[in-house]
Amino acid sequence: MTATTEIVWDGVQRGYVPGEELHVAEGLSLHERVTDTVDPVTFEVIRYSLLNTNIEHGRTLQRLCVSPITMLTRDFQPSITLQNGDLVFLGPYLQYFSNCQSLTIKWILENRSENPGIERGDMFLSNDPYVGSPHQPDAVVAAPVFVDDELFCWVANVLNHADVGGNDMGSFCTSAEDMFTDPPALPPVKIVSRGRVQADVEQLFLRQSRLPNNVHMDLRAAISANTVAVEKITSLIDRYGADAVKTVMTRVLDAGEQTFAERLRQVPDGEWSHRIFAEGKGTGDDGVYAYQLTVRKQGEHLYVDNAGTDPQAGSINATYASFIGAFLCSLTASMTADLAGAYGGVYRRVSFDPVPGTLSCADFPAAVSPAGAYTIETMISLSSAVIAKMLSCASPELQKRAIGPANPAFYALITGGEQDGRPFIAPNVNNMIGGLSATPHTDGVDFGGHFWIPEGEAGNVEELELLWPMLFLYRRAMPVRADGAGCYRGGRGFVEASIPWSVPGLAAALYIDESFPRLVGPFGGNPGTVGRFRLKHGSDVLDRLDRGEVPQDFDVLDGESEPVQAKGPMLMVGAADVWEWTGANGAGYGDPLTRDPAAVLRDVLAGALDAPTARRVYGVVLTSGGGAVDDEATRKARATATAERLAAATRPSGEVPTVAPDTEIRPIGGELGVVDQDGKPEFFASLTGRALLGLVTGNFKEHCAVLERLTGEVGPEYASSPGRVGERMRYREYLCPITGLRIDSEIVREGDEVLHGVRLAVGS
Known part of the structure; x- marks a missing residue:
């Protein structure tokens, strides 16, 4: 699945990359037998039973967990894998957790099967990002399922714990400089042995947390939910036989692979790239850092690399597990969502060739704990943008599967403090409300959630006020403006304001305030929203409330505004202070002037x-x-x-060649099309102006008129706070040299080279 070199990808100094063959202790027998006697009815009964096992597994987690981030917003994922860790089914929850479980199980097989051994009734716990977890709050609990003395399969879950230690409450440690100031990371350890919880291991995990009672309950929920799933699969085996159930599992994998291969045949061979910039590597830094992703399609296989990504820095890193998880969840959401979580066969057709030591594939001891709010979403956004470009070049049937790019951060807020002498941490993930980007055919869905966590939900305001000592002044839709405009506009997000309530104050540990747009609209669509966080000290909000007025406009409140950073330090919030923060409108698709x-x-x-x-x-x-x-x-x-x-653009020199009136231009996206020769792509062209934009092996942008300006000049919605790096970021538009309509665009730093985003193979 992954191209490797002489470098050891062992989950210690570098992310874990399993080889083609796992090195498992000789004393551990793996069940691999299948049969050819499973009739179609039995096949479907077993298949749906396996699928529903994950659904029940997830509902058990939701009922038993006590932390709002899991109980309310469903920040978890149950999965079933084969005996070797290959994914069979995952649930409809946080999608990039699936490869996390698969990698962790494979690591357990290679590193724990000899000592301490893998036995019936065992479960393993891990939150090590260099093994498989996306970041330390996301802890894996994996349970083997045995038939007699053979390891038949695994069930596992991952869930986000409220706090697992580290410098900052909530364990998104933007101030961490390396893993030694990040939350502790546990490689897989046996948390349950032969059905009995190991108290020493459990206490070791809980000791790191500021909220050990919450984490204890959620950990026990994970163990209990695994127990339910193990019992369901064991009952299924008892009824139909181990070989029949294993046959269904392997055929599900094979069918998924075949479906994906058939769809890849509708995509021309080629290469697609995208680039996103992040602001600030950690507290006190205002640098700009590049993430890049390239997908090459050849035959019935995809090859993925992250060349062009900056070296690892500060706390904005992610490991190999997150890199592949972000891509695979974007790929399956776009191309194989109809497989209902049976994605393991798809993974067989994707090879990764990561550049180690980079922001998106960091080496130990890079800090990674904030990845769950920053870097992973950046990589999901990158991946979905690249995949959308690829599908735009495919058959009309596959073009319809293209989805808009995800938001490049998970806009969230973590606050905390003490209430009645007890500590609390409030991870506000109301951005589960979402705002989906536009697609090639439709507007983005207003408040549509996120494609990478289909079952994610925002908290009800009254529930959150009951849980945490705060009062919500308003939560409402963002307006339709320049942010997210396009031929099809992005879906709307929200803006929300709150104050402390019944406590003298609290602290804001995680907040997101951007100074330039990061989510570029495909094929000339406007960028999405710039995420904002604002804090006003000493406001008159309490006086207004005493007068019976609930303020609905942050700007009319008196008080002193606190300057904030993209990844700033913890902020102290007093009883009369008020904060406002936004989710985001999704990106637009196509030139807004064509709407x-x-x-x-x-x-x-x-x-x-x-x-x-x-x-x-x-x-x-x-x-x-x-x-x-x-x-x-x-x-x-x-x-x-x-x-x-x-008039303001730099136009190509000489006369612009055009496509003959009687020659068909096949639409790719927005104003971009392709001229075929003998049924194969040969030239790029603009649809309305019919300008010839060079061979499909070249970069069509080189034949466009180019208009580059500061991002703040695109519209007031993109204006940067004074002194922030956003004042220097630029929006580069590639226009049809005949009509002036936008064909594509980029967010860039001054002097950045033109990205070659679409390259097709002639004759493909």
């Missing part, structure tokens, strides 16, 4: 968009009453906007 004016009008009539913004962003002019589109004025406004773009 159907009727769709713009619908947003205006719904109160999501105002008329001046409609004109500024979309070039849509409404009649004086605001109830209809002024078609002629709109046409003129859009013509003026595209002419101004071209």
Whole structure:
């Protein structure tokens, strides 16, 4: 599955990469037998029983856990694997956890089967990111399932614990400089031996936490849920026989692989790349750091690398496990969501060739604990953007499967303190509300969640006020503006404001405040929202509440604003202080000046968009009453906007060649198309202007008009706070040299080279 070199990828100094053959102790027998006597009805009964085992496993976790991040938002994942750790089924929860479990189980087989051994009734616990966990709060509990003396399969779960130690409460330690200031990481240890919890190991894990009671209950929930899943699979084996159940498992894997291979045949051979920048490597830093991902498709196989990513730095790193998890969850969501979690066969067709020592594939002892809010989401966004580019070049059937890129961070807030003499930690993950990016055919879903955690839910405000000492002033939809605009607009996110309540104050340990947009809209769509966090000290909010007024506008409150950083230190919040933070609108798709004016009008009539913004962003002019589109004025406004773009852009020298009127241009995405020769792609071209943009083996951007400006000049929605690095980031637009319509765009630093984002093989 993974291309390796002489470097040892052992889960100690570098992320764990299992070889083609696992080195398992001779005394451990693995069940591998299958049969050819399983009839179709029995096959389906067993298949759905396995699928439903994960559903019940997840519901057991939800019922038994006490931490809101698990109990309410479903930040967990149950899975079933073969005896060798290959994934069979995962549940409809946090998708990138599946490879985490698979890698951890394979590591256990190679490193624990001899000593202390793997026996019936055992379970193993691990939160080591260099073995398999995405970051330390995500702890794996894995249980082998035995038939007689043979290891038949595994069940496992991963869930996010409220606190597992480290410098910062909640264990997202942005100030960590390495693993020695990060939360402790436990390689797989036996937490249950022959059905009995190992008290010493359990206490070792709990001792690191600021909330040992919560972690204790959630750990016991993980153990209990595994026990339920083991019993269900054992009962299934007792009814149908081990060989029949194993046959269904292996055929499910084979069928998934075959489905994926068939779909890959509809994708031309080629190479697709994308790049995203992060702000700040940790507390006190305002540097800009690059993450890059490239996918090469050849035949019925994908090859993935992260060349172009900056070296590991600060706390914005992730390990190999997160790198492949981010890509695989994006790939399966786009191309094989209909397999309902049976994704192990898909994984067989993907090979990874990571560059070690980088931000997205860090070597020990790089700090990784904040990855769950920053780096993993950055890599999911990268992966989904690259996969969308690839699918845009595929058959019309596969083009419909392309989804918009995910938000490049999980906008969240972790606060904490003491209430009635007891510590509390409040991980506010209300951004489970989400706001999906636009697709090639539709607007993004408003408050649509996130494709990488289908069952994720935001907390109900009343529930959160009951759990934590805070009062919510408002939680409402973000407006439709430049952020997320496009031919199809991104889905809307939210903005939320709160104050401490019944306590003298609290602390904010994790918050996200960006100074430039990071989520680029595909094929000329506007970037998504810049995530914001604002804090005002000594406000008049309590006086207003005493007067019976619930403030609904952060800006009207008196008080002193606290300057914040992208990854700043812990902030102290007093009783009269108020904070506001945002989720994000998803990115747009295609040039906003090509959006159907009727769709713009619908947003205006719904109160999501105002008329001046409609004109500024979309070039849509409404009649004086605001109830209809002024078609002629709109046409003129859009013509003026595209002419101004071209006048400000650097245009290609010489006369622009065009495609003959009788030659078909096959749409790829937005304004980009391909001219085929004998049914095979040969040239890139713009759809409306019919400008010829070079061979498909080259970079079409080199034949575009290029308009580059500061991101803040694109719209006030992207304005940077004074003195922040966002004041220097730039938005580079690649325009049709004939019409001025956007074909593509990038967020870049000044002087960055042009990214070669799409390259097709001639004759593919």
